[in-house]
Amino acid sequence: MSHPGAPARPDGRHTSEFLRIKALAEKGVASAQHSLGFMYVNGQGVPQNFELAVAWYRMAATSGLEQAQYNLGVMYQKGQGVGQDYPQALAWYQRAAEQGYAAAQYNLGWLYAKGQGVPVDVHRAMHWFSQAASQGDPGAQNNLGMMYESGKGVPQDFRLAISWYRKAAEQGYARAQFNLALRYDNGQGVQQDRPQALAWFRKAAEQGYAPAQFNLALRHERGEDVALDMVKAVNWYRKAAAQGHASSQFNLGLIYDGGQGVERDESVALGWFRQAADQGHAGAQDNLGLRHEYGQGVERNAARAAHWYRKAAVQGFASAQYHLGQLIDSGLGADGVDADRAQAAAWYRKAAEQGHLRAQFDLGLCYESGAGVDADMQAALHWYLRAAEQDYAAAQYKVGALFDRDDSGGADQHACDWYTKAARQGHALAQFALGLRHDSGQGVPRDYAVAHAWYLAAARQGHARAQFNLGLMYLSGQGVASDALYATLWLQRAAHAGLAGAERYASQASARMNDLQRERCQRELLQAQPSFTAPPAPTHA
Numbered sequence: 001m002s003h004p005g006a007p008a009r010p011d012g013r014h015t016s017e018f019l020r021i022k023a024l025a026e027k028g029v030a031s032a033q034h035s036l037g038f039m040y041v042n043g044q045g046v047p048q049n050f051e052l053a054v055a056w057y058r059m060a061a062t063s064g065l066e067q068a069q070y071n072l073g074v075m076y077q078k079g080q081g082v083g084q085d086y087p088q089a090l091a092w093y094q095r096a097a098e099q100g101y102a103a104a105q106y107n108l109g110w111l112y113a114k115g116q117g118v119p120v121d122v123h124r125a126m127h128w129f130s131q132a133a134s135q136g137d138p139g140a141q142n143n144l145g146m147m148y149e150s151g152k153g154v155p156q157d158f159r160l161a162i163s164w165y166r167k168a169a170e171q172g173y174a175r176a177q178f179n180l181a182l183r184y185d186n187g188q189g190v191q192q193d194r195p196q197a198l199a200w201f202r203k204a205a206e207q208g209y210a211p212a213q214f215n216l217a218l219r220h221e222r223g224e225d226v227a228l229d230m231v232k233a234v235n236w237y238r239k240a241a242a243q244g245h246a247s248s249q250f251n252l253g254l255i256y257d258g259g260q261g262v263e264r265d266e267s268v269a270l271g272w273f274r275q276a277a278d279q280g281h282a283g284a285q286d287n288l289g290l291r292h293e294y295g296q297g298v299e300r301n302a303a304r305a306a307h308w309y310r311k312a313a314v315q316g317f318a319s320a321q322y323h324l325g326q327l328i329d330s331g332l333g334a335d336g337v338d339a340d341r342a343q344a345a346a347w348y349r350k351a352a353e354q355g356h357l358r359a360q361f362d363l364g365l366c367y368e369s370g371a372g373v374d375a376d377m378q379a380a381l382h383w384y385l386r387a388a389e390q391d392y393a394a395a396q397y398k399v400g401a402l403f404d405r406d407d408s409g410g411a412d413q414h415a416c417d418w419y420t421k422a423a424r425q426g427h428a429l430a431q432f433a434l435g436l437r438h439d440s441g442q443g444v445p446r447d448y449a450v451a452h453a454w455y456l457a458a459a460r461q462g463h464a465r466a467q468f469n470l471g472l473m474y475l476s477g478q479g480v481a482s483d484a485l486y487a488t489l490w491l492q493r494a495a496h497a498g499l500a501g502a503e504r505y506a507s508q509a510s511a512r513m514n515d516l517q518r519e520r521c522q523r524e525l526l527q528a529q530p531s532f533t534a535p536p537a538p539t540h541a
Contacts, residue, residue: 030059034068089117158183214237325359452480
């Protein structure tokens with residue numbers, strides 16, 4: 001509600017309008033008392049003075065003027081000119097609401113919905129929102145839509161939610177326009193209509209509603225329903241970020257960090273990450289933690305890293321929980337972070353229970369080795385399996401290795417199956433394990449050719465024992481044609497890795513080579529990897 005009022009005169013004397021209203025107010029005219037209070041609140045014609053505003057509002061409110069009762073309630077709710085007092089706010093709203101004053105009905109509904117000054121009562125909230133909505137109050141109409149959408153205080157009804165959202169949206173109420181856009185976007189309560197959704201998002205965004213601006217920015221960044229346009233994306237993100245929208249600030253940080261559609265600027269990125277982090281954005285806090293841990297754009301500082309990780313971790317952000325666990329697990333001591341295996345395991349567990357793959361794997365390691373927890377092979381297997389089922393090769397290998405230790409029926413087959421999953425993803429330890437199994441016939445038919453292929457796959461990745469076993473196979477002609485050159489090459493690589501006995505066998509193989517083979521061997525050993533061809537790793541085992 002607005003009231004006319006002349007500005008204060010430059011000489012500090014009161015305006016004639018103020019003096020006229022004040023004279024009426026002092027005669028007990030309630031509307032003038034209310035207007036005078038309004039002038040004091042807004043500094044219209046007089047210096048702003050909340051205490052005097054409350055005094056004049058109270059006089060008018062006591063006379064029964066519903067507008068004054070409402071505004072006095074606002075002063076109590078905000079703590080302006082009086083101590084913040086929700087029960088008093090509620091009492092004055094109640095008096096105005098019972099006279100049919102829509103704004104008071106809306107605020108009364110809000111207090112009941114939020115439990116401010118009164119226990120939460122969704123039915124009373126619904127009642128007062130309905131009263132205000134029936135008078136056309138768009139905020140109340142939007143809130144009714146939200147209650148019908150969520151089923152709070154009423155049976156869930158998406159169609160009624162849409163109806164109330166539309167009433168408010170058509171009055172230009174930005175939040176309702178945004179909510180209506182969401183419903184058109186996902187087809188909830190209305191036939192999905194992406195262009196209609198986009199139109200409502202745009203209406204809300206153009207009114208300055210930050211969540212809608214963020215939504216439009218995302219669409220332009222991804223090219224969803226609109227042309228991919230990073231300039232427009234950055235523009236909408238900036239508008240929302242300037243209002244303190246944390247996710248927009250975070251996304252701007254990512255854009256400047258990656259130089260997507262803008263010139264890469266790590267310092268600008270860091271500034272946006274900090275703004276988002278200071279508002280409690282968990283992703284930004286985790287990002288700052290990583291930067292401090294590894295010294296990216298900031299001084300390396302483990303204690304600062306732990307500070308930011310912890311802020312995000314206590315919000316339940318799985319990535320930060322894992323990173324905090326790792327930091328504590330490593331224990332940098334002098335950098336302000338002491339090693340604490342039990343605490344590290346506890347953070348791994350929090351992240352693992354949310355499905356964080358690496359946390360599941362590391363928690364498995366903790367249980368297998370007894371680091372921070374009591375050693376428990378069943379618990380280790382449980383967490384390795386959780387990660388292995390997400391196709392994490394290291395976890396698949398660990399599952400295979402645990403079954404390898406199990407003497408119960410079927411364990412050999414389980415071990416082989418999991419080794420194979422990991423080996424096909426290039427995991428060298430699993431490839432070597434499969435080579436051993438086929439070499440010895442453990443759990444699978446003995447097949448030297450298949451053993452050779454898996455040893456070769458692991459050997460090419462630098463696995464010393466696979467190189468040694470492969471060299472012996474070439475030396476003896478087991479699973480492959482005997483070849484002194486190949487035997488020497490692989491045995492020499494194993495010897496360079498420090499494997500005991502490899503040098504002796506390499507000498508035996510070398511003694512069998514002719515001069516041409518010795519020349520080639522010298523050339524090959526000078527290279528990082530042997531260039532000679534050999535049978536490929538099998539696609540079955």
